[in-house]
Amino acid sequence: MNLLLLEDSDFIDPQHVRLTGRRLTHMQDIQHVSSGDSLRVGRINGLMGQGQVLELDRDHALLAVELNETPPAKLPLTLLLAMPRPKMFRRILQHCATLGVPEIILLNSVRVEKSFWQTPFLQPEVIRENLLLGLEQARDTVLPTVRIEKRFKPFVEDQLPAIINDQLALVAHPGDYPACPRGIDQPLTLAIGPEGGWIPYEVDKLIEAGMQPVQLGERILRVETAVTALLARLF
Amino acid sequence: MNLLLLEDSDFIDPQHVRLTGRRLTHMQDIQHVSSGDSLRVGRINGLMGQGQVLELDRDHALLAVELNETPPAKLPLTLLLAMPRPKMFRRILQHCATLGVPEIILLNSVRVEKSFWQTPFLQPEVIRENLLLGLEQARDTVLPTVRIEKRFKPFVEDQLPAIINDQLALVAHPGDYPACPRGIDQPLTLAIGPEGGWIPYEVDKLIEAGMQPVQLGERILRVETAVTALLARLF
Numbered sequence: 331m332n333l334l335l336l337e338d339s340d341f342i343d344p345q346h347v348r349l350t351g352r353r354l355t356h357m358q359d360i361q362h363v364s365s366g367d368s369l370r371v372g373r374i375n376g377l378m379g380q381g382q383v384l385e386l387d388r389d390h391a392l393l394a395v396e397l398n399e400t401p402p403a404k405l406p407l408t409l410l411l412a413m414p415r416p417k418m419f420r421r422i423l424q425h426c427a428t429l430g431v432p433e434i435i436l437l438n439s440v441r442v443e444k445s446f447w448q449t450p451f452l453q454p455e456v457i458r459e460n461l462l463l464g465l466e467q468a469r470d471t472v473l474p475t476v477r478i479e480k481r482f483k484p485f486v487e488d489q490l491p492a493i494i495n496d497q498l499a500l501v502a503h504p505g506d507y508p509a510c511p512r513g514i515d516q517p518l519t520l521a522i523g524p525e526g527g528w529i530p531y532e533v534d535k536l537i538e539a540g541m542q543p544v545q546l547g548e549r550i551l552r553v554e555t556a557v558t559a560l561l562a563r564l565f
Numbered sequence: 566m567n568l569l570l571l572e573d574s575d576f577i578d579p580q581h582v583r584l585t586g587r588r589l590t591h592m593q594d595i596q597h598v599s600s601g602d603s604l605r606v607g608r609i610n611g612l613m614g615q616g617q618v619l620e621l622d623r624d625h626a627l628l629a630v631e632l633n634e635t636p637p638a639k640l641p642l643t644l645l646l647a648m649p650r651p652k653m654f655r656r657i658l659q660h661c662a663t664l665g666v667p668e669i670i671l672l673n674s675v676r677v678e679k680s681f682w683q684t685p686f687l688q689p690e691v692i693r694e695n696l697l698l699g700l701e702q703a704r705d706t707v708l709p710t711v712r713i714e715k716r717f718k719p720f721v722e723d724q725l726p727a728i729i730n731d732q733l734a735l736v737a738h739p740g741d742y743p744a745c746p747r748g749i750d751q752p753l754t755l756a757i758g759p760e761g762g763w764i765p766y767e768v769d770k771l772i773e774a775g776m777q778p779v780q781l782g783e784r785i786l787r788v789e790t791a792v793t794a795l796l797a798r799l800f
Contacts, residue, residue: 402783468784549703562794
């Protein structure tokens, strides 16, 4: 935990927070914090700064906080992601939050197994918890938005063109396509397929909606690796 | 499994292999392979090609193989990695094999917990197993080498300069350093620190040995994410 994230409900007044539960345990057992210590803190969706521990026991911590730093900039990105296998999905949410993805759209694909949509990891509180883990890691406070689109064709035909909005839009897909660009400095919509890739029909539909296909080389990456690799290369 | 990897001991003659165990189970239960099917195969540290299933039952599979493709090129890289937390270490081995790292040196650092060196995941057969998982994913056959260097100072002083050999060498470290370069096309030695980073003494020693410090931005990445992000950006 590189940043202690504060919920609105932690605040007892604008300069003081009271913490219990996971964050208290972490402060005591992992960070070995003592009364008087200073910690990096950030208010979820708000500013970051320092918190000084005024009281600390097994039941609660009381911190005086001063919030005066803006969180790091997000990537200018909308990430369209075929719904990943649940176990990988949690880690991908964390990676995305860490890397600064502001908006994730989870999309169906023929190669997304129906059971993936049943995972409890899609419950809003579990999504939020994993995004918070990623934000804590990166020292960011602003939660990405996550949208679920279970119907590929209506989403790609009716909504995707407005999201792309005539700006750069790429679909990562193995094949005889141009290499993925590097170090772009402009808004982007990026589509990443499921394990096994989009089917050709899906690639065609994404291209029709305004996306350009690009490839990352002959090595086949797991989705989790591809997400990080593409974002690191693109931005 | 995008590639069925064959051990030397699987070969009953140069054109035929007999498989049992994990790979047989995977072929039957996950890939639903039938007699007569063709699969992508590769001989560990050798060529890749096609295998045709001649016999298949619960006990064994017999394949006729034709190996005539060279595996994909490796990155021109020596990766110096502070020994990661064991759970993450396994995944990092897989990522490295998938991404084409040919040589990994596991190094001590003040921030590497002593217990990390005790993990059973450092046993040669477990390292090999995880590297094979990464190779199967990427469709590569050539096992990376993994070396263990538990003494930071003698390694960095006495051995590292010869490894760098006056070529490009970078140490990734947060701080007021130049941004990590992109799309380099030359041999590289890259050092990636532990969670929490190298200590200043270690950065100084790595610089003395010929490494240039570079940074990846203000977001703090987990080691696992940093490995993939750095390689994707550099190559």
